[in-house]
Amino acid sequence: MSETLLDVQGLSCPLPVLKANKALRGLPAGARLVVLATDPAAAKDFPAYCAETGHSLDEAGEADGVWRFVIRKKETA
Template sequence: MMPDTAQLYDLRGLKCPLPVLKTRKRLSVMRHGEELLIETSDPLAGIDIPHFCYENGHQLMESEKTETGHRFRIRKG
């Protein structure tokens, strides 16, 4: 379940590499420890978002496949 403090960012309809680029930009203005909930329909996001988190020191709190794509909960590192 998403905590009340997580910000929802709807990236459905965007194709690679836009979900990762927009996620990077959104996280850049957030404070350490804040959480972002991302929804995407891009099939490559299932690989790209976890890799982005790992490479940039963010914590992937949750990852799930949805009917229309993926949902990720990221804590800014």
């Protein structure tokens, strides 16, 4: 399974989600995108983004001010 890292630390809303969306478009179905973000809004933005787009939010958590999200691209684009 393919996994790609996207570091958007230091960027503010809406840039983390916009950059994740762009990165996911270039990935094959089922691939995982690991996003590192420091914007506190990301805690709500990424779950909402996944719910709206159909991608799966496999993991979400925060440590030392850095949010880590693992998004699996939906099987059908």
